[in-house]
Amino acid sequence: MTSRRKFLTSAAALAGATALAPARTFAAKPKITWRMQTYAGPALAEHVVKPAIEMFNRIAGEEMQIELYFADQLVPTGELFRALQKGIIDAVQSDDDSMASPTEVTTFGGYFPFGSRYSLDVPVLFNQYGLGQIWEEEYAKVGVKHLSAGAWDPCHFATKKPITSLNDLKGLRVFTFPTAGRFLAKFGVVPVSIPWEDVEMAMQTGELDGIAWSGITEDYTVGWANVTDYFLTNNISGAWIGSFFANMDRYNELPAHLKDLLQLTMDSSHYYRQWWYWGGEANLRVNGTKMKLTSIPDEEWATVEAEAHKFWETIAKESPTKAKVVEIFKKYNADMAKAGRPYRYG
Incomplete structure (x- = not known):
């Protein structure tokens, strides 16, 4: 495994920076810069997060830019929570389980067996049945802001x-x-x-x-x-339950309108995945x-x-x-x- 990992590292280096480039930024000297790491590799991130972050950057312009990094680019996925808590990175897109969150709700992130049947079950559970409030309270105890939960694929x-x-x-x-x-x-x-x-x-x-x-x-x-x-x-x-998280101090520093823009960005990301996965699952079963x-x-x-x-x-x-x-x-x-x-x- 170690030798294979070395080979992959070398191959990535030879492939050049393009394959590991973060999402495009739209301002050279923004007032606020965040670094966000996703659980997803480059090919998957093209759909599950990159379009939304680039939209945020276009709108925020010189006020704020989010640099998006892919799976394991800055820190290993299993260390994402600690890095976020310490402020090494500013935001994360992941499930609780994969990023080794120490909260009481970690077990339910990712795939909780038979917890949902459809992707729409996840936002309803969080927004209408109370899971969102529980997540927010649990992460506030450890200095992390739970921003928004959404559904991915089955x-x-x-x-x-x-x-x-x-x-x-x-x-x-x-x-x-x-x-x-x-x-x-x-x-x-x-x-x-x-x-x-x-x-x-x-x-x-x-x-x-x-x-x-x-x-x-x-x-x-x-x-x-x-x-x-x-x-x-x-x-x-x-459906996989995934979330956006932020370092609490960095989030609290944002003005209200940038918090609103961040929420709209996450909502856009959730919506994209709803139709991309729902249609994709059926299409590839039939035509794959x-x-x-x-x-x-x-x-x-x-x-x-x-x-x-x-x-x-x-x-x-x-x-x-x-x-x-x-x-x-x-x-x-x-x-x-x-x-x-x-x-x-x-």
Whole structure:
């Protein structure tokens, strides 16, 4: 792994600065400059954050510019929280789980098993069911401003071998998120944690058997569809929960109108992802040519969902705050089931 990482570092250097260039800035000497690092690599960042940040920079002009850096460019993803808290960087786009946040809500960032079915579930949970207030309170305790949460893609398996039953998951070495890995281990999956940029090569060398990190849109966008042969249509979550965060002191220094502009920028980013992922997932299932679709029968997959609800109860016992969050997920999903079509069916 070490030698491979050295090779990747050298290759990146040879590729030149263009591949690692931050988002374009639009003022040479802005009054305020922020450095933001995203969890996403360059290809993915082109969609999940870069357009919004460049829009912010165009509008803010000489008042403020945000320099956007990609995954692991300034600090490793697992060190993002500490770097943000210390003011080494000013803002972050990530899930709580990946950036090793020490808060009570970390478990629920990223993919909380069966917490959502659709991407719209996430903003409703945060804006109408109270998760936003809990996140804001938890991060304020540690000197970080939780700015805004939004939805990304669902969580599916992309693998070298076909998956058509739960037995096929046993022994698979899979790159995934910490909480998702903890849950999937119940079905024999072996969670593997490596730097994001090492995943494609690890699939090629056989160090990994699969990826449970994204939906099919990301598999195509970042190149993973080139090194996997099958895509499992069953998923353990309908949407990844990600957020924008800022160093509390740097955020408090902003004038009100720049705070408003930052909020509009994040809303724009959330909206872009809603249609980009929703349409992309369907389009690539229908028209994609790089991975064959497989499925686990619904009745068998129902046992996974039942196990997820037991997992929720285990998480709820870990602290009062986690119990409160689990209760919100339970109420929300019960409400959606009672609402029926189009909110829930089947």
